[in-house]
Amino acid sequence: MSDAASSTADGQPALDPQNTVYLDVKGGRVVIRLRPDLAPLHVERVKLLCHEHFYDGTPFHRVIDGFMAQGGDPTGTGGGGSKYPDLKAEFTNSAHFLRGTVGAARTQAPNTANSQFFICFAPAPFLDGQYTIWGQVVSGMEFVDGLKKGAGSSGSVSNPDKIIKMRLMAEENS
Known part of the structure:
Protein backbone atom coordinates (compact mmCIF):
# COMPACT_ATOMS: atom_id res chain seq x y z
CA MET A 1 0.00 0.00 0.00
CA SER A 2 1.32 3.45 -0.89
CA ASP A 3 1.49 6.17 1.69
CA ALA A 4 0.05 9.67 1.39
CA ALA A 5 3.46 11.08 0.45
CA SER A 6 3.79 8.99 -2.71
CA SER A 7 2.59 10.17 -6.11
CA THR A 8 0.50 8.80 -8.95
CA ALA A 9 1.71 8.63 -12.56
CA ASP A 10 0.34 12.13 -13.26
CA GLY A 11 2.29 13.63 -10.33
CA GLN A 12 -0.72 14.02 -8.02
CA PRO A 13 -0.39 12.81 -4.41
CA ALA A 14 -1.70 9.28 -3.96
CA LEU A 15 -5.07 9.04 -2.22
CA ASP A 16 -4.99 7.99 1.42
CA PRO A 17 -7.85 5.47 1.98
CA GLN A 18 -8.36 6.87 5.51
CA ASN A 19 -8.75 10.43 4.18
CA THR A 20 -10.69 9.89 0.96
CA VAL A 21 -14.47 9.82 0.63
CA TYR A 22 -16.47 8.18 -2.14
CA LEU A 23 -19.71 10.10 -2.71
CA ASP A 24 -22.01 8.20 -5.08
CA VAL A 25 -24.77 10.13 -6.87
CA LYS A 26 -27.03 9.18 -9.77
CA GLY A 27 -24.46 10.26 -12.37
CA GLY A 28 -21.49 8.45 -10.85
CA ARG A 29 -18.81 8.58 -8.20
CA VAL A 30 -17.35 11.78 -6.73
CA VAL A 31 -13.99 11.33 -4.99
CA ILE A 32 -13.19 13.79 -2.20
CA ARG A 33 -9.76 14.18 -0.57
CA LEU A 34 -10.30 15.06 3.08
CA ARG A 35 -8.26 17.90 4.60
CA PRO A 36 -7.49 17.00 8.24
CA ASP A 37 -4.62 19.50 8.02
CA LEU A 38 -7.21 22.30 7.74
CA ALA A 39 -10.17 20.99 9.74
CA PRO A 40 -9.40 17.96 11.92
CA LEU A 41 -12.68 18.17 13.89
CA HIS A 42 -14.84 18.40 10.76
CA VAL A 43 -12.93 15.59 9.02
CA GLU A 44 -13.40 13.32 12.05
CA ARG A 45 -17.15 14.11 12.01
CA VAL A 46 -17.45 13.34 8.28
CA LYS A 47 -15.60 10.05 8.80
CA LEU A 48 -17.90 9.12 11.71
CA LEU A 49 -21.05 9.96 9.73
CA CYS A 50 -19.79 8.03 6.68
CA HIS A 51 -19.04 5.03 8.91
CA GLU A 52 -22.59 5.24 10.32
CA HIS A 53 -24.06 5.51 6.76
CA PHE A 54 -25.69 8.77 7.88
CA TYR A 55 -25.45 10.44 4.46
CA ASP A 56 -26.98 7.57 2.47
CA GLY A 57 -30.24 8.74 0.87
CA THR A 58 -29.94 12.35 2.03
CA PRO A 59 -30.83 14.99 -0.59
CA PHE A 60 -28.91 17.82 -2.19
CA HIS A 61 -31.60 20.22 -1.01
CA ARG A 62 -29.99 23.46 -2.25
CA VAL A 63 -28.17 23.53 -5.60
CA ILE A 64 -27.43 26.97 -6.99
CA ASP A 65 -26.07 27.04 -10.54
CA GLY A 66 -22.65 28.70 -10.68
CA PHE A 67 -22.28 28.65 -6.89
CA MET A 68 -22.65 25.39 -4.95
CA ALA A 69 -24.54 22.16 -4.17
CA GLN A 70 -25.54 21.66 -0.52
CA GLY A 71 -26.49 18.38 1.14
CA GLY A 72 -26.06 16.36 4.31
CA ASP A 73 -29.39 17.25 5.95
CA PRO A 74 -31.52 14.16 6.62
CA THR A 75 -34.67 16.30 6.72
CA GLY A 76 -34.00 17.91 3.34
CA THR A 77 -35.06 21.30 4.73
CA GLY A 78 -31.67 22.88 5.39
CA GLY A 79 -32.38 22.86 9.12
CA GLY A 80 -31.43 19.31 10.08
CA GLY A 81 -28.27 17.67 11.30
CA SER A 82 -26.84 14.65 13.05
CA LYS A 83 -27.36 13.54 16.65
CA TYR A 84 -23.93 14.96 17.53
CA PRO A 85 -23.22 18.45 18.87
CA ASP A 86 -22.38 21.29 16.51
CA LEU A 87 -18.70 21.83 15.69
CA LYS A 88 -16.41 24.73 16.47
CA ALA A 89 -15.45 26.63 13.31
CA GLU A 90 -12.07 25.77 11.81
CA PHE A 91 -11.55 28.76 9.53
CA THR A 92 -8.24 29.27 7.78
CA ASN A 93 -6.75 31.96 5.63
CA SER A 94 -4.38 29.51 3.95
CA ALA A 95 -7.00 27.69 1.85
CA HIS A 96 -9.46 29.08 -0.66
CA PHE A 97 -12.88 28.12 -1.94
CA LEU A 98 -12.23 26.96 -5.51
CA ARG A 99 -14.14 24.73 -7.91
CA GLY A 100 -14.63 21.43 -6.09
CA THR A 101 -13.86 22.73 -2.59
CA VAL A 102 -16.02 21.09 0.08
CA GLY A 103 -17.07 23.28 2.99
CA ALA A 104 -19.13 22.91 6.14
CA ALA A 105 -22.56 24.50 5.90
CA ARG A 106 -23.75 26.40 8.97
CA THR A 107 -26.17 29.07 10.15
CA GLN A 108 -25.10 32.71 10.51
CA ALA A 109 -23.36 31.73 13.75
CA PRO A 110 -19.82 30.41 13.08
CA ASN A 111 -19.88 27.43 15.47
CA THR A 112 -23.04 25.73 14.13
CA ALA A 113 -21.73 23.32 11.49
CA ASN A 114 -22.95 19.77 12.07
CA SER A 115 -23.47 17.39 9.15
CA GLN A 116 -24.35 19.61 6.20
CA PHE A 117 -21.78 20.45 3.56
CA PHE A 118 -21.50 22.16 0.21
CA ILE A 119 -19.38 21.67 -2.90
CA CYS A 120 -18.45 24.78 -4.90
CA PHE A 121 -19.14 24.83 -8.66
CA ALA A 122 -16.78 27.80 -9.10
CA PRO A 123 -14.34 29.86 -7.05
CA ALA A 124 -16.09 31.67 -4.18
CA PRO A 125 -13.47 33.94 -2.58
CA PHE A 126 -16.14 35.69 -0.48
CA ASP A 161 -31.10 14.35 -6.31
CA LYS A 162 -29.85 12.28 -3.38
CA ILE A 163 -26.64 10.81 -2.12
CA ILE A 164 -26.80 7.13 -2.95
CA LYS A 165 -23.91 6.20 -0.70
CA MET A 166 -21.07 8.08 1.02
CA ARG A 167 -18.16 6.06 2.41
CA LEU A 168 -14.52 6.34 3.31
CA MET A 169 -12.37 4.66 0.66
CA ALA A 170 -11.04 2.39 3.45
CA GLU A 171 -14.62 1.23 4.21
CA GLU A 172 -16.02 1.21 0.67
CA ASN A 173 -17.60 -2.22 0.88
CA SER A 174 -19.40 -1.61 4.17
Whole structure:
Protein backbone atom coordinates (compact mmCIF):
# COMPACT_ATOMS: atom_id res chain seq x y z
CA MET A 1 0.00 0.00 0.00
CA SER A 2 1.32 3.45 -0.89
CA ASP A 3 1.49 6.17 1.69
CA ALA A 4 0.05 9.67 1.39
CA ALA A 5 3.46 11.08 0.45
CA SER A 6 3.79 8.99 -2.71
CA SER A 7 2.59 10.17 -6.11
CA THR A 8 0.50 8.80 -8.95
CA ALA A 9 1.71 8.63 -12.56
CA ASP A 10 0.34 12.13 -13.26
CA GLY A 11 2.29 13.63 -10.33
CA GLN A 12 -0.72 14.02 -8.02
CA PRO A 13 -0.39 12.81 -4.41
CA ALA A 14 -1.70 9.28 -3.96
CA LEU A 15 -5.07 9.04 -2.22
CA ASP A 16 -4.99 7.99 1.42
CA PRO A 17 -7.85 5.47 1.98
CA GLN A 18 -8.36 6.87 5.51
CA ASN A 19 -8.75 10.43 4.18
CA THR A 20 -10.69 9.89 0.96
CA VAL A 21 -14.47 9.82 0.63
CA TYR A 22 -16.47 8.18 -2.14
CA LEU A 23 -19.71 10.10 -2.71
CA ASP A 24 -22.01 8.20 -5.08
CA VAL A 25 -24.77 10.13 -6.87
CA LYS A 26 -27.03 9.18 -9.77
CA GLY A 27 -24.46 10.26 -12.37
CA GLY A 28 -21.49 8.45 -10.85
CA ARG A 29 -18.81 8.58 -8.20
CA VAL A 30 -17.35 11.78 -6.73
CA VAL A 31 -13.99 11.33 -4.99
CA ILE A 32 -13.19 13.79 -2.20
CA ARG A 33 -9.76 14.18 -0.57
CA LEU A 34 -10.30 15.06 3.08
CA ARG A 35 -8.26 17.90 4.60
CA PRO A 36 -7.49 17.00 8.24
CA ASP A 37 -4.62 19.50 8.02
CA LEU A 38 -7.21 22.30 7.74
CA ALA A 39 -10.17 20.99 9.74
CA PRO A 40 -9.40 17.96 11.92
CA LEU A 41 -12.68 18.17 13.89
CA HIS A 42 -14.84 18.40 10.76
CA VAL A 43 -12.93 15.59 9.02
CA GLU A 44 -13.40 13.32 12.05
CA ARG A 45 -17.15 14.11 12.01
CA VAL A 46 -17.45 13.34 8.28
CA LYS A 47 -15.60 10.05 8.80
CA LEU A 48 -17.90 9.12 11.71
CA LEU A 49 -21.05 9.96 9.73
CA CYS A 50 -19.79 8.03 6.68
CA HIS A 51 -19.04 5.03 8.91
CA GLU A 52 -22.59 5.24 10.32
CA HIS A 53 -24.06 5.51 6.76
CA PHE A 54 -25.69 8.77 7.88
CA TYR A 55 -25.45 10.44 4.46
CA ASP A 56 -26.98 7.57 2.47
CA GLY A 57 -30.24 8.74 0.87
CA THR A 58 -29.94 12.35 2.03
CA PRO A 59 -30.83 14.99 -0.59
CA PHE A 60 -28.91 17.82 -2.19
CA HIS A 61 -31.60 20.22 -1.01
CA ARG A 62 -29.99 23.46 -2.25
CA VAL A 63 -28.17 23.53 -5.60
CA ILE A 64 -27.43 26.97 -6.99
CA ASP A 65 -26.07 27.04 -10.54
CA GLY A 66 -22.65 28.70 -10.68
CA PHE A 67 -22.28 28.65 -6.89
CA MET A 68 -22.65 25.39 -4.95
CA ALA A 69 -24.54 22.16 -4.17
CA GLN A 70 -25.54 21.66 -0.52
CA GLY A 71 -26.49 18.38 1.14
CA GLY A 72 -26.06 16.36 4.31
CA ASP A 73 -29.39 17.25 5.95
CA PRO A 74 -31.52 14.16 6.62
CA THR A 75 -34.67 16.30 6.72
CA GLY A 76 -34.00 17.91 3.34
CA THR A 77 -35.06 21.30 4.73
CA GLY A 78 -31.67 22.88 5.39
CA GLY A 79 -32.38 22.86 9.12
CA GLY A 80 -31.43 19.31 10.08
CA GLY A 81 -28.27 17.67 11.30
CA SER A 82 -26.84 14.65 13.05
CA LYS A 83 -27.36 13.54 16.65
CA TYR A 84 -23.93 14.96 17.53
CA PRO A 85 -23.22 18.45 18.87
CA ASP A 86 -22.38 21.29 16.51
CA LEU A 87 -18.70 21.83 15.69
CA LYS A 88 -16.41 24.73 16.47
CA ALA A 89 -15.45 26.63 13.31
CA GLU A 90 -12.07 25.77 11.81
CA PHE A 91 -11.55 28.76 9.53
CA THR A 92 -8.24 29.27 7.78
CA ASN A 93 -6.75 31.96 5.63
CA SER A 94 -4.38 29.51 3.95
CA ALA A 95 -7.00 27.69 1.85
CA HIS A 96 -9.46 29.08 -0.66
CA PHE A 97 -12.88 28.12 -1.94
CA LEU A 98 -12.23 26.96 -5.51
CA ARG A 99 -14.14 24.73 -7.91
CA GLY A 100 -14.63 21.43 -6.09
CA THR A 101 -13.86 22.73 -2.59
CA VAL A 102 -16.02 21.09 0.08
CA GLY A 103 -17.07 23.28 2.99
CA ALA A 104 -19.13 22.91 6.14
CA ALA A 105 -22.56 24.50 5.90
CA ARG A 106 -23.75 26.40 8.97
CA THR A 107 -26.17 29.07 10.15
CA GLN A 108 -25.10 32.71 10.51
CA ALA A 109 -23.36 31.73 13.75
CA PRO A 110 -19.82 30.41 13.08
CA ASN A 111 -19.88 27.43 15.47
CA THR A 112 -23.04 25.73 14.13
CA ALA A 113 -21.73 23.32 11.49
CA ASN A 114 -22.95 19.77 12.07
CA SER A 115 -23.47 17.39 9.15
CA GLN A 116 -24.35 19.61 6.20
CA PHE A 117 -21.78 20.45 3.56
CA PHE A 118 -21.50 22.16 0.21
CA ILE A 119 -19.38 21.67 -2.90
CA CYS A 120 -18.45 24.78 -4.90
CA PHE A 121 -19.14 24.83 -8.66
CA ALA A 122 -16.78 27.80 -9.10
CA PRO A 123 -14.34 29.86 -7.05
CA ALA A 124 -16.09 31.67 -4.18
CA PRO A 125 -13.47 33.94 -2.58
CA PHE A 126 -16.14 35.69 -0.48
CA LEU A 127 -16.36 32.45 1.57
CA ASP A 128 -12.62 32.38 2.35
CA GLY A 129 -12.00 32.61 6.09
CA GLN A 130 -15.76 32.54 6.75
CA TYR A 131 -16.55 28.82 6.34
CA THR A 132 -14.63 25.66 7.24
CA ILE A 133 -13.00 23.81 4.34
CA TRP A 134 -12.82 20.07 4.97
CA GLY A 135 -12.28 18.55 1.52
CA GLN A 136 -11.57 18.88 -2.19
CA VAL A 137 -13.13 16.96 -5.08
CA VAL A 138 -10.33 15.22 -6.97
CA SER A 139 -12.51 13.43 -9.52
CA GLY A 140 -16.16 13.22 -10.55
CA MET A 141 -16.92 16.94 -10.44
CA GLU A 142 -18.96 16.46 -13.61
CA PHE A 143 -21.43 14.44 -11.50
CA VAL A 144 -21.77 17.33 -9.04
CA ASP A 145 -22.33 19.63 -12.03
CA GLY A 146 -25.18 17.32 -13.10
CA LEU A 147 -27.18 17.58 -9.85
CA LYS A 148 -30.68 18.98 -10.20
CA LYS A 149 -30.57 22.75 -9.62
CA GLY A 150 -32.94 24.75 -7.47
CA ALA A 151 -33.44 26.84 -4.40
CA GLY A 152 -37.09 27.80 -4.20
CA SER A 153 -38.82 30.03 -1.68
CA SER A 154 -38.25 27.35 0.93
CA GLY A 155 -34.59 27.26 -0.07
CA SER A 156 -34.98 23.69 -1.23
CA VAL A 157 -34.85 21.82 -4.52
CA SER A 158 -38.13 20.22 -5.59
CA ASN A 159 -37.64 16.43 -5.86
CA PRO A 160 -33.86 16.72 -5.29
CA ASP A 161 -31.10 14.35 -6.31
CA LYS A 162 -29.85 12.28 -3.38
CA ILE A 163 -26.64 10.81 -2.12
CA ILE A 164 -26.80 7.13 -2.95
CA LYS A 165 -23.91 6.20 -0.70
CA MET A 166 -21.07 8.08 1.02
CA ARG A 167 -18.16 6.06 2.41
CA LEU A 168 -14.52 6.34 3.31
CA MET A 169 -12.37 4.66 0.66
CA ALA A 170 -11.04 2.39 3.45
CA GLU A 171 -14.62 1.23 4.21
CA GLU A 172 -16.02 1.21 0.67
CA ASN A 173 -17.60 -2.22 0.88
CA SER A 174 -19.40 -1.61 4.17
